[in-house]
Amino acid sequence: MTRRLLLTSLLTSPLALAQQPTAPADHAHAVEIPGLKKELFAGITxxxxxxxxxxxxxVKLVLVATFSAANYGMxxxxxxxxxxxxxIPKDWNVEVTFINPSPIPHSxxxxxxxxxxxxxxxxxxFDGAGVPKPEVGLSMTKAEFKFVADEAGEFALACGFPAHAIxxxxxxxxISDTAKAPTLQLGDKPAVEAK
Structure with a gap:
């Protein structure tokens, strides 16, 4: 019974029901998230x-959790x-730097x-494709991981802390077996090839 109540409260929380706010065009930190260790992501664009x-x-990826206040910082x-x-083209090596400047755990x-x-x-x-103990998360730190994208398909770079991805x-x-180079599409902007 307690478990059902916890699940119900999680799923009906404001976070679960929230619509995604639009990310600021310039990714300025217009709304302050309290307690961020800003030096961890200073200068990242x-x-x-x-x-x-x-x-x-x-290819090297940088993922900053709580980069802005969009989606309540998630x-x-x-x-x-x-x-x-x-x-990412299939069979490429992917090196990820994960940064969480927040005191709230993310992964x-x-x-x-x-x-x-x-x-x-x-x-x-994929083997190695995540931070250690993603269900526990990390706070106010950086972590790195790498993997080989050896299978084509639709995947996600997700926060492994319970209920965050949902x-x-x-x-x-x-992961594409037809792409010739890695690309990144941010929102409605056109995809840009990695340099």
Whole structure:
């Protein structure tokens, strides 16, 4: 009974029912989220979200949780609900820097896109594709992980903390066997190739 009440309260909370606010065009931190360790993401811009790596067929991604106040802070790089789309060619190496400047725990994990509809994410889809203990999350710190995108399909870069992804804390990750280069589409803007 207690478990059912907890689940009901989670699903009917303002976070579960909230519509995603539009991310600011310039990603300025117009509304302050209290307690952020701002030095962890100072100077990071859209140009830093995806870059080519030093080695061939390698792409580097930066995911900043609580980048802005959009979606009550449950966003990566100011976007949520899959409104930013990373497209990676199949068999590329992906190196991810995850930053959470917030005292509220968040994490990052690659899962099948349908998993974002669940309260818990489980294990990462690809070997190594997530921070350690994503269900516990990390606060006010950085973490790195890397994986090989060795299977085409529709995936998500999701927060693995329970109930965060179902409330929109995820971005789309498409692994493509036809793409020639990695691209990133932010909201309604055209996709941009990694440099």
């Amino acid at each position: 859209e140009a830093d979200f995806m870059k080519l790596g030093d080695k061939p067929k390698t 966003n990566f790089n100011g976007y949520s609900h899959g409104k930013a789309i990373f497209t 990052a994990i690659v899962v099948e896109k349908d998993m974002t509809k669940k309260l818990q994410m489980g294990e990462p889809y 409330n929109g804390h995820w971005l789309a990750l498409n």
